[in-house]
Amino acid sequence: MNLSRRSFLKWSATLGAMGTGLMSLTACSQNASLTGGEGASAGEQIIPTASTQDCGGRCLIKAHVKDGVITRISTRSAYEEDEPGANMKACLRGRSYRKHLYHPDRLKYPMKRVGKRGEGKFEQISWEEAIDTIATETRRIFDQYGPESRYCNVGTGDTGGVIYRMGLGGRFLSATGGYLPLYNSVSMGNTGTATPYVYGVAATASSLDSLKDTKLVILWGHNTTETIFGASNYYFRQMKNRGCKFICVDPRNSNTAVAFADEWIPLLPTTDNALMDAMAHVIVSENLHDQAFLDQYVQGFDEEHMPEGVPAHESLVSYLFGKKDGVEKTPEWAEVICKVPAETIRRIAREYATTKPAALIQGWGPQRHSCGERTALGATMLASITGNVGVLGGWAGGYIGLSRKGCIGLPDVPNPYPGAIPTLSWVDAIECPEKVTPAEGLLGVDKLNSPIKMLLNLAGDFIANQNPDINRTIRVLEDESLVEFIVVSDLFMTPSARYADILLPGNTFFERYNIGATWNNGDYFILSQKIVDNYYESRSEYDWLAEVADKLGAKDVFTDGKTEEEWVRWIVDETRAKYPETLSWEELEKVGISKFHYDGPRVAFQDQIEDPVNNPFPTPSGKIELFSKTLYDMHNPEIPAIPVYVPAWEGPEDELTEKYPLQLIGWKTKARDNSTFYNNPWLQQAMVQEVWINPMDAKPRNIVTGDRVKVFNDRGTTMLQARVTSRVIPGVIAAPTGSWFTPDGKGGCTNGNLNVLTTLRKTALSHGNTQHTSLVEISKL
Template identity: 40%
Template sequence: MDTIEHEGSVTRRSFVKGASVATAALAASGVVLDGMFEKTEPAYADEQNQETSDEKIVQSHCSCNCASRCPLWFHVKDDEIQWAQSEQEAFDDDPNGKFRACLRGRSVRRWINDPDRLKYPMKRVGKRGEGKFERISWEEAIDTIATKLKETYNNYGPEAVFINLGSGVYSLTGRPFPRLLALTGGYLGAYGTYSAAQSTAAAPYMWGANSASTYAAIQDSDLVVMFGDAASDMEMGCTGESKHGFSYQHRTNTKAKYIHIDPRYSDTNCNSNDEWLPIRPGTDAALAAAIAHVLISENLVDKTFLDTYCIGYDEDTMPESAKGQNKSYKDYIMGTGYDKVEKTPEWAAPITLIPAERIKKLAHEMAEAKAPFITQYLGVQRHSNGEMAYLSICMLNLLLGVVGKKGCTTGCTTGAYSFSIPWITATNPCKSQISVFSWTDAIDHGEKMTAKHDGVKGTDQLSTGIKFFVEYAGNCITNQHSDSNRTHDLLQDESKCEFILVYETLMTDSAKYADILLPDIMRAEQKGIINDGYSGDVATCIYANPATTGEKFERRSSFDVCADIADKFGIKDKFLDGKDQEGWTKQIYEGARAKDPRLPSYEEGYEKGVFHYRNPKGYTPALESFIKDPEANKLKTPSGKIEIYSEALQKVIDTWEFDDERDVLTPVPTYVPGADSYLDCTDEYPFTLCGFHYKARTHSSFGNIEVIKQAAPQEVWINTMDAEKLNIENGETVSVFNDHGEVHIQAKVTGRVIPGTIMISQGGWRNADMNGDRIDKGGCINTLCSWHPSPLAKGNPQHSNVAGVRKIS
């Protein structure tokens, strides 16, 4: 952590019930925004008028899994949110420093006020997935949960209990189930994430840990090369990377040229408007290898840097265990090792669909730049070959010797400057873990899953399958997990997973699979603290008060419900540890503050409402200390250096078991086509199918908001030439299909996607009659996604798929 030398910039917020110039102009033209943006009403004269008004203003936030997590101020009347206001004042004397929420955040009140919100605890009366429930009392719900949990522990042990991924809640006490289950007996843990499993698994072998400069480094760069990086689409809120990172830096602080390498011409491309290099999905590593060939063959690499800081670039720096075997990275690139194929631009062109001459030019542009900022986002690694692709892009920064320099980065996913505040937890006595993506396997045949074959951690082999399943604040059972139809069929067999608890705000597709379904209170309806996500170089902490009375109908907070379940085990006092939910929030926060002097006290934070802290250095180049003194600041790799050749990874390759010949790992970064790549296309399935994050939703959150769906409809992007061959017109409903399922979805015919590839934004709400034709009419890409996990991380390969498209007659 950087030494803190001065106070952060803090502003006591005043509120003006006014409108931006653009909003006012729209209103004057007769456009009714209906609470989507600030209203054009008279401003409050002063704070006293606010207090005497029948409308109160409540400090709150947007708390979903977005990089921004913006502050919001809810205007509340009669215990109901009327509209949401974004930040009105700049901070730190920065005229561009207003933290403006996007349309999703400003629509939180529509989610909170949704008439279809769950109101009562319910139990399933139909088959799983049918969505048939009857109302029950909280007493019956809690008794049932506790009884099923006790039975699971008695019959199978803690490895049979699992908490699935949920990204709909971010706050200090927003996830109490891990603490509850750790205290009742333990649970099967999970490592990795759906978003970043491959990068998280791969980076330690090369770097010791993920390390990258923040976007603010762009201000000192003269060339920005982005592999699959679409910040303006993914993090629209202005506390995040799109404002105090990519877009902000581009507009104000740099004259750098931008080159976007992506199958899709995203809104981020539109913002910078420099150059788009369309690439076939899953072939980024081939492009990186061809660029490396140009750099090596033309003697454009920084050999001194490679010899000083790296292991395994060429024979000179190979570890003793691999010397004399032509296993170096240079051997791979030049065709003297591994597959004996020289990785020329001419080799890469038919793979990537980028012309050889453009690849050569790109290599020269990188070499000639004084400070190239070469980066990637998580879409590159979210493939069946994601581990190797991730490390391959990192190689470009190493070959150029720019790591640790101003305006440069490592090639890893962009870094962050933020507050580190933990969540409520307890020590889990069960040490067994599976990949977060492997839970369907653990339900189906958990007792057969091993460390060497399935990546199980903490034990050589699981003793049982998952029998008790918890899904809290997520839609990950069928909507966000690959091959939705396979999951449906698996969960229909109640002899496998015996009990499913879902705690939600709405009847999502995943909620339909619950045996007990509980109605949640949203974070904006509770008092709590949320810290920033990965928001560039401005760290933010928001101290929120309840915007409404959350316990309308029979909704209850998950913390209170977990306390009641703990009571059935006779451990309520142990669960609470003398504190209610706010008491836990304060203890966690003050514990983090003791380690981080940037943060104000709990009481001071609530007085301020929002606390912003700008990185006093502006940004810190990744691995700057290591580059200055590699002996004093060794990395957490076995050698203490950057390991281009990894002996640890070679050990994995030698000892793990792989069933599919397409599951390939190498000890140096290589191009591996992987499973379900373009090589698997057929006459029936001629397209590669890839997903992307979308401005309409944060994963599936906000998927219920009608105005957002109208503004940004769910579509399949198809190139104009491909659509013409299939006689498909823009806006027409088409069928997208493969071996996993079928989706009916509106076509977006556009030149903004590379030919031969179709793209569907992830998170669309699945809507299929599973007792009928099973055709999903909600546009959920996971209906079509491959379940085949990546080889090292056993991670989510959501962007590696093949599919067909046909016109619906």
């Protein structure tokens, strides 16, 4: 590649300085407020900022800058006071951001594909050529196929920012005529869709500080220690010190279970509802349920509280005691299915029902299954029958999200196209759009009149790494008669970047302005400041999309006359107008974080419980609907009206187990954020890509720890190292998600990526993600 003398000298000196300590780089952005601080060395300045990666931590990052180079990253110390609702200490990933920023493999220049799509062969081009090509193809495809032929895929590389790159892609396509958008989260779409059928809304969590006096917490597939979900660990440590008991229900003895659990209860994946149903049976049969709560606030618990027009024996109680199917959902019944001993089920059911208050908190992993919606609803059922909804220290179950104070977002550019598809339907929308129907989740239109022909992939590794069934996906992408134009903007040559026609070097959050927005950690936001200049010719997607929009006559619509920094300033000003306590821009440059007024813990549905007359639940009945008439009227056996156990496809009762007897699950790790940071050298040392297998499954296969093994099914094969451990239940193998797909040319991956094994088949209700439902076999190489 051609390299200008200026760029060569600039970045050679910088990268050389990483090892020698000789610091030389262009000056920091003139707009950055460079302030010294406690702990700063001579000539060093400390600038507060925030990552905008797809992470629930949303922590305050301190960039130590000397001579225009970030020399190290620090975070809040253990001696800095944490105020209620705002804990912002960086985790292992946060402390390694410098290795991400200065990684020698970062993309440096715009490039165009010169080989077959997917070969990874590119040549350097100018930004002018890249922008001209994108503008020409954008116009051609729109004119030839219409707006629904253009699609912007999931990009989880920076969804923690108010201005996020996938959103910018959609904004650009809306400004230039419209596009086919997606809906439903890959992470928690099944829960987000199912929960409103019970409570009327998706956001059902209380704030973490509401758990201060909770006596018992059941973490159901919730691995906070590795995922850093909000400030969970911070609060859980405090609760543990006050004597709160923790029980972890999980097929794997996760790091969270090791750190917090008084008891680990392993169960087979997809059988969660059997365990939940048996717990409910114990609670009701032993009269431990809160009948007064149920009488006043709940529809569908028993036959006396059912909606009109429903036949007999459809209530929860009738189901639990076998009034319709003749099968009582006893602990003995559940033990056969989920492998949790009957006496253990009885004990934890009694403990959950009699401990006041108690919180059953379900993670997002259990709902990324073929039975995901039912599992999500099971948690709401247990919370309701024990009266743990709407009370301080309880937990309503369902989606882990809550409405909080927050900063203002960008005003929308309306999309002229009315349709939308589920997140995981994009491959079908390319290859066989006639299959994407309203029955399969198509919204707003009756059919797709065109397949997807143009694909934007901005800050995302979803198209050829995180997407299920990679082998099918890449076959579709490699066929240039299908998708005609793919634009990728990213930091590295990721597996997805290899499928670009135009490949552009994106920049990091250190090189642009944004707002780091909290999830459910607390009431605050952080100014994400531009601290260093762009790496080589990397650019913000906002800037080059504005130039493409300009060539298409839509720049004013896309930008509204503002630069990216000016939009961030606008967000701060508008937020300050709504919440006067918001810090000014100048103050944010110095301290980074703006905290909203803290008004105490937030308890989901507290208003509905304390004043039900004036605050009914936003459901058809105005109550918690353990029985949903809306679901009942769908007449779909995979979507029952109450959260009951239904054997999952590719679950332990599927006939396919005769060929593939093991269930495969993946877990999020402390070393990666989806597939982001996979190539970070510090984090690679912290996480080995290995598959866990129980000794009972390893012995007959002659597998010992350290063996190279292959995991396979009809969709593909992946190879990685084995770890024989009792920390995973027999019948299940588990491995970290997010390793980079490295094909062997025969449908296999040599690097342990799990998505050669996962399925594009979707859930019945939300048409959502089922990536943890995969039957496989494993053998020694």
